[in-house]
Amino acid sequence: MAAPRSSYPGAIPAGRRDAPPSLWDPVVRITHWGIAVSVLSNALLNRGGSVTHVTLGWIVMALLVLRLLWGLVGPDEARFSAFPPNPLAALAHLRELVTGRVRDYPSHNPAGALMAYAFWATLLVVTATGLVMTGGATPMQVANDKAAVASGDWSALIREGGEEDESELSDAAKEVHEVAANLLLILAALHVAGVFVESRAMRRNLVAPMVLGERKK
Amino acid sequence: MSAEPGLRSAGRRQAVALSIFLLVQTLGTVFFVGDVIGDLRAEPTSFHFIFEALVTSALVLGILFGAFALRRTIELLRAQEQALDVARGALAEVIDRQFEAWALTPAERDVGLLALKGLDVAEIAGLRGAAQGTVRAQLTRIYAKAGVSGRAQFAAFFVEDLLGAGVPKTAAEAAQ
Structure with missing residues (x-):
């Protein structure tokens, strides 16, 4: 079991399989692309506070819950135990990347693993602050309130306003929400760049396993 | 040769379908949990809240069991593919050795x-x-x-x- 060069699980000496999966399981793929599309459209396409924005936020929350649950009960390579956060191993991996000698890991490589945890932490912050901003209202309640305001019943607005300290909390949440959302976009750009660099270094298409796997002749 | 890829893709389709079902279930549950938490703050002792809380815990349990079942399905699928590969490799080896003989x-x-x-x-x-x-x-x-x-x-x-x-x-x- 003891790997001579690294204690990172699945570094080849200890691992049964010597390469990342040729096709990630459906839960990993669906949550990956679902979160990617929802985050991008919430950041770039729709207006904050709109029913669409809140609905997509709740969908991201559900996708995140499912992925984190899958990290506990999913198949080996989807589980947290296959890619624990380990900054030292990540640095070692990046050093290997610079020198051009890269190893295979049965799941995410240590640097990719850190990226996944950074994404999840930031997503948790964004959804949590979003919930504070809306007072935990579900999309259905948001839609009802908007319809009430539109029809001239402004009492919904008063309910939203709340007390003095609650609006202060809401302001702070808004600040954090925006910063974290921008951080998400930066992480996404880094993630895409990382996949590109790793694919070049490993001479392997790392995108295909996240889509439909290698097309066979 | 012709039957096996069909078998493999049928298995994969099943896993994908189960995953989508699990996702829809999770979506519903998260919305429902949000609703229940709202009720909890409004009227924690009402019959309405208690009933909804029961239904929600059933939904959460359903997701847990669904996730376990999906994991089992995916692992079973992989074991079958591996066994098939081993059998095919073994037969190819037997044929090769016989041709040589x-x-x-x-x-x-x-x-x-x-x-x-x-x-x-x-x-x-x-x-x-x-x-x-x-x-x-x-x-x-x-x-x-x-x-x-x-x-x-x-x-x-x-x-x-x-x-x-x-x-024998x-x-x-x-x-x-």
Whole structure:
């Protein structure tokens, strides 16, 4: 079991399989692309506070819950135990990347693993602050309130306003929400760049396993 | 060759369908949990809240069981694929060793393998860009080297190997 060069699980000496999966399981793929599309459209396409924005936020929350649950009960390579956060191993991996000698890991490589945890932490912050901003209202309640305001019943607005300290909390949440959302976009750009660099270094298409796997002749 | 990719993609389709179902279930549950938490803050002792909380915990349990079942399905699928690969690799090895024992030439090996896969003389000739007469002569030489009467016996040679190894052992096990 003891790997001579690294204690990172699945570094080849200890691992049964010597390469990342040729096709990630459906839960990993669906949550990956679902979160990617929802985050991008919430950041770039729709207006904050709109029913669409809140609905997509709740969908991201559900996708995140499912992925984190899958990290506990999913198949080996989807589980947290296959890619624990380990900054030292990540640095070692990046050093290997610079020198051009890269190893295979049965799941995410240590640097990719850190990226996944950074994404999840930031997503948790964004959804949590979003919930504070809306007072935990579900999309259905948001839609009802908007319809009430539109029809001239402004009492919904008063309910939203709340007390003095609650609006202060809401302001702070808004600040954090925006910063974290921008951080998400930066992480996404880094993630895409990382996949590109790793694919070049490993001479392997790392995108295909996240889509439909290698097309066979 | 033709049945196996179908089997594999059918298994994958099933896993994808189960995953989508699990996702829809999670979506519903998260919305429901949000609603219940709202109720908890508004009227924590009402019958309405207690009932909804019960339904929500059932939904959460459903997701947990669904996730476990999906994991089992995915692992089963992978085990089957692996077993199939091992079996196919083992059979290929057996055929290879037997061809060597019969001292087939490289060309005869190719033709023999294609014949085992069920291609007829015209198809083999087309694939190898050779005349049908050449292929027929090669097949005849293969049958002679293998000591079999023709194509049926040639194919049966390997199938019988598989069956012959299985039958007596299971019979012996049954006797014990």
